[in-house]
Each structure stands twice: as C-alpha cells, then as structure tokens.
Amino acid sequence: MTLLSSYPCIALFNCSTAPGFPCFCWTKKCSPDMQSSLKQVQKLLSTHEAAYLQSLRTLRKKLNLLQNTATKQTGKANNGQHTAQTSEVANSRKLGKAQNPGHEVHFLCDAGYELVGAESRMCQESLTWSDINECASSPCLNGGTCVDEMNQFSCTCTKGWAGATCQSPVPTSTKQNRGTTHCTCDPGYTISGRDGTSCKDIDECELFHMGQAGRLCIHACVNTPGGYRCTCPAGYNLTRDGRNCKDIDECATRLNNCTRDQMCLNNYGGFQCVRVDCPAYETPPTRNPPCSVDNKVCSQAPNSISHHYLSVVSNLSAPRTMFRVSTLRLMGNTLRFSLLGRGQAERHFTVQRSDRQTGQLVLGCPVQGPATLEAEVEMTELEKGVQLERYITKITMFISQYEF
Known part of the structure; x- marks a missing residue:
C-alpha cells in the first residue's frame, strides 16, 4: 500500500486493530472534512480488496477443477479406456507411440510405395487423429499452389485453370471479325456447351487405350485433366x-519375408519362399559296389534329384521348350527320357528328345495365370536293358497373373 505524502494526514489503519499491515501514523491533527474524506477512501479500498480476494478464491477453484479433470482424463487414457488409436497405414513404418492429446506420429513408406495423405498426424482433444498438413498429398492440380488451412485446404490456380483443385480448364478465346468470338481449348480438351464457350476433357483411356497403334498402357490407364497416366x-x-x-x-x-532356412525366388509381380528337403535313403545309391539284387530301395533310388524353378508370364505362347536335361558322358548304350x-x-507338358544325349520339357498350350505347375523329368542310362544310372529333375513353374 502506497501512502501519498501530499495528504496532510492519512490514517487508513489503526495499528492496534490491524496487525500485519504496514502502518503510518502522523501526529498532525486533521480537519473534520479531511477525516470524513479519508474514511470514505478507506471504505472504498476495503470494498475493492474484498472483491479482489473473492475473485482470487474463485479463480483458484476453477484452476483446481481443471487440473483434476485433466488428471482423470490422462489416467483413463493411460489405462486404455479413452486412448486414441492410430489408424495403421499399409506398407509403411510408424514412428512414435504417442497416445495422448497433442502428441504426433509419423509414417514412412516402404520401398516401392508412395505416401498418399499427410505424413504426420496429431492426437486431438477428442481422441481422434487429424492430418497436420492438408497439402501433403498435393491436392492442387495443373501447377496450382496449395494453402493449408484448419482441417481443410484451398488452391490458388495458375492461369488457364479453375475449380476447387484447379481441375477445370478455362477456354482461351480470340476475337474474330464482325464481333464474333472463337474459343479454342488446350490439348486434351474439346469444345463443349451450347454456346461453345467451355472446354471438356477428352478421355484418352476410353478412346485410344486399345487403338490400332497399340495400347496406351501395358496395364491400366487412368484419365487425368487434359491427359492420362499409366499405372x-x-x-x-x-x-x-x-x-x-x-x-x-x-x-x-530384401522386400520379402523369407526365413533363413528358405530360399527366396523372384517371379513376375511377387516372390516365393521355398524350402528344399532332400529325401533320406536307407541305402544310398552307388555304383561301386552296385546295389544287391534283393535291395529294391537301392536299385530304384535315383542317383541325384535336382530342383529348378522358372518364372514365366501368363498366356505364354506354346508349344515352347521350357527346360533341357542332358548327360555329359553316356556310360551305357541307351539313354531314356520320360515324364513322371x-x-x-500330362495335361500341360510332354518330354521329347532333341539329340542323342539331350531331352527337353515342352509346354503344350498357353496357361492363364496365376498358377503353379510342376513336372518331373526322369533320365535313365541303360546297358543292355540293365539300369546303370537314374537322374530326376523336378521343375516348378510360377506363372504370373499378367502377360508382362
């Protein structure tokens, strides 16, 4: 409390009745009018002080109430009762494990993928996730500039384009004689409207995708304003x-999930995880010494089993040679090839001899994918009708869903 020395006498508080307050006492006597004025000032200040203290108590109550409410909500969120759940984005990695309002998470796409939408999201007070940058997905077309706003965006279009996302072309016009106006459109658009003053997009995918000059796209064509794109x-x-x-x-x-005991095989449009288990024989086949006459397991067991994997496109033209099997040195007087x-x-393959020491696996007709075909080719060496060597070649063919 500040006391002004310009007053002839100020006695706002009685030192004996107001302990704890600073007191200033003068011995100079005050006139009756001055004493009355000072009493009014004292009463006014007391009223303001009481109002201030009441406001302060009310504010403290509100702050305590807000703090208790926030503590309860945080406790519920930590207990999993009202925790915002981040929507997962396929083929991406999520950075951050935030669950409470005000926290952010970020997404990074795997190799070969492009993020559509905002890469960051924030947990709101309503425990829902909201995109932070509305312009992250580049929604403005044809060179338009995106302006990020609260839960929305706006586009500033370049000259010649209009619309919410700058998707509509503005016709260009030139003056002709006799006061007439002739409108021309940009490439990829055609004149439309009764008065011929507007432009309409040409759907190149519908008109030219299967044209005489060939397909516009080998897979899928997507029409865009003024053009097209392939996917x-x-x-x-x-x-x-x-x-x-x-x-x-x-x-x-390394975009696969094959384990260490599996072999990764790339094929058209995907991959296969393969594990090869070699069979166990009671008596390994060998020529020195030869199998005994009464041991059929030994005599019928192949000398070797080899596995081969092929990746081909759908509807491959046929007949077509898919694999060849041959021997470097013929030990007997006869070499026989057969399909096991x-x-x-039998529906898809045949085995033919291409020369004295080579046989080939032939695909008889085109196959629509996706499909997996298996074939086993046996090559046997004989000496006067007695089996000397026997080899089995297993061929697995992975056929793609597409023709490219």
Missing part, C-alpha cells in the same frame, strides 16, 4: 517411358 499392379514399377511395367525383384531388394507322374503334368 502398374503391385510388384511392378512404371518404366521411364511411362507406359510399361517392370518387375520388382523382392529378393534382391500323371494328371497336371
């Missing part, structure tokens, strides 16, 4: 020409 299925990347698709080698780029098993193998 590829999962497991493929678009080539530099923007029309064809190239297979992604998941085995070479029946059913699927």
Whole structure:
C-alpha cells in the first residue's frame, strides 16, 4: 500500500486493530472534512480488496477443477479406456507411440510405395487423429499452389485453370471479325456447351487405350485433366517411358519375408519362399559296389534329384521348350527320357528328345495365370536293358497373373 505524502494526514489503519499491515501514523491533527474524506477512501479500498480476494478464491477453484479433470482424463487414457488409436497405414513404418492429446506420429513408406495423405498426424482433444498438413498429398492440380488451412485446404490456380483443385480448364478465346468470338481449348480438351464457350476433357483411356497403334498402357490407364497416366499392379514399377511395367525383384531388394532356412525366388509381380528337403535313403545309391539284387530301395533310388524353378508370364505362347536335361558322358548304350507322374503334368507338358544325349520339357498350350505347375523329368542310362544310372529333375513353374 502506497501512502501519498501530499495528504496532510492519512490514517487508513489503526495499528492496534490491524496487525500485519504496514502502518503510518502522523501526529498532525486533521480537519473534520479531511477525516470524513479519508474514511470514505478507506471504505472504498476495503470494498475493492474484498472483491479482489473473492475473485482470487474463485479463480483458484476453477484452476483446481481443471487440473483434476485433466488428471482423470490422462489416467483413463493411460489405462486404455479413452486412448486414441492410430489408424495403421499399409506398407509403411510408424514412428512414435504417442497416445495422448497433442502428441504426433509419423509414417514412412516402404520401398516401392508412395505416401498418399499427410505424413504426420496429431492426437486431438477428442481422441481422434487429424492430418497436420492438408497439402501433403498435393491436392492442387495443373501447377496450382496449395494453402493449408484448419482441417481443410484451398488452391490458388495458375492461369488457364479453375475449380476447387484447379481441375477445370478455362477456354482461351480470340476475337474474330464482325464481333464474333472463337474459343479454342488446350490439348486434351474439346469444345463443349451450347454456346461453345467451355472446354471438356477428352478421355484418352476410353478412346485410344486399345487403338490400332497399340495400347496406351501395358496395364491400366487412368484419365487425368487434359491427359492420362499409366499405372502398374503391385510388384511392378512404371518404366521411364511411362507406359510399361517392370518387375520388382523382392529378393534382391530384401522386400520379402523369407526365413533363413528358405530360399527366396523372384517371379513376375511377387516372390516365393521355398524350402528344399532332400529325401533320406536307407541305402544310398552307388555304383561301386552296385546295389544287391534283393535291395529294391537301392536299385530304384535315383542317383541325384535336382530342383529348378522358372518364372514365366501368363498366356505364354506354346508349344515352347521350357527346360533341357542332358548327360555329359553316356556310360551305357541307351539313354531314356520320360515324364513322371500323371494328371497336371500330362495335361500341360510332354518330354521329347532333341539329340542323342539331350531331352527337353515342352509346354503344350498357353496357361492363364496365376498358377503353379510342376513336372518331373526322369533320365535313365541303360546297358543292355540293365539300369546303370537314374537322374530326376523336378521343375516348378510360377506363372504370373499378367502377360508382362
């Protein structure tokens, strides 16, 4: 409390009745009018002080109430009762394990994928996740500039474009004689409207995708304002020409989930995890000494079993040689090739001899993928009708869903 020395006498508090307050006492006597004025000032200050203390108590109560409410909500969130759940993004890694309001998480796409939408999300007070950057997905087309706003965005379009996302072209016009106006449209658009003053997008995918000059895209065509773009299925990347698709080698780029005891085999549009288990024989086949006459297991067991895997596209033209089996040195006087098993193998394959020491597996007709075909080719060396050597070659063919 500040006391002004310009007053002839100030006695706001009685030192004996107001302990704890600073007191200033003067011995100079005050006039009756001055004493009355001082009493009014004292009463006014007391009223303001009481109002201030009441406001302070009310504010403290509100702060305590807000603190208790926040503590309860945080406790419930930590107990899993009202915890915001982050929506998972396929083919990505999530950075951050935040669960409470105000926290953020970030997403990073796996190799071969592109993020659509905001890469960061924040937990709101309503325990829902909201995109932070509304412009992260580049929604403005044709060179438009995106302006991020609260839970929305707006686009500032370049000259010649209009619309919420700058998707509509503005016709260009030139003045002709006699006061007429002739409108022309940008490439990829055609004049439309009764008065011919608007432009309509041309759907190149519908008109030219299967044209005489060939397909616009090897896989899928997507129409865009004023043009088109090609897309590829999962497991493929678009080539530099923007029309064809190239297979992604998941085995070479480690985009596979094969375990250590499995072999990763890349095929068109994907991969296969294969584990080869060699059979165990009671008596290993050998020529020195030869198998005994009464040991059929030994005599019928092959000298070797080899596994081979092929990756081919769908509807491959046929007949076509898929694999060749040969011997470097003929030990007997006869070499025989045959196709083991029946059913699927006989419906799709045949075995033919290409020369004296080579046999070949032939695909008889085109096969629509996706499919997996298996065949076993047996090569046997004979000496005057007696089996000397026997080799089995197992061929597994993975056929893609697509023709590229």
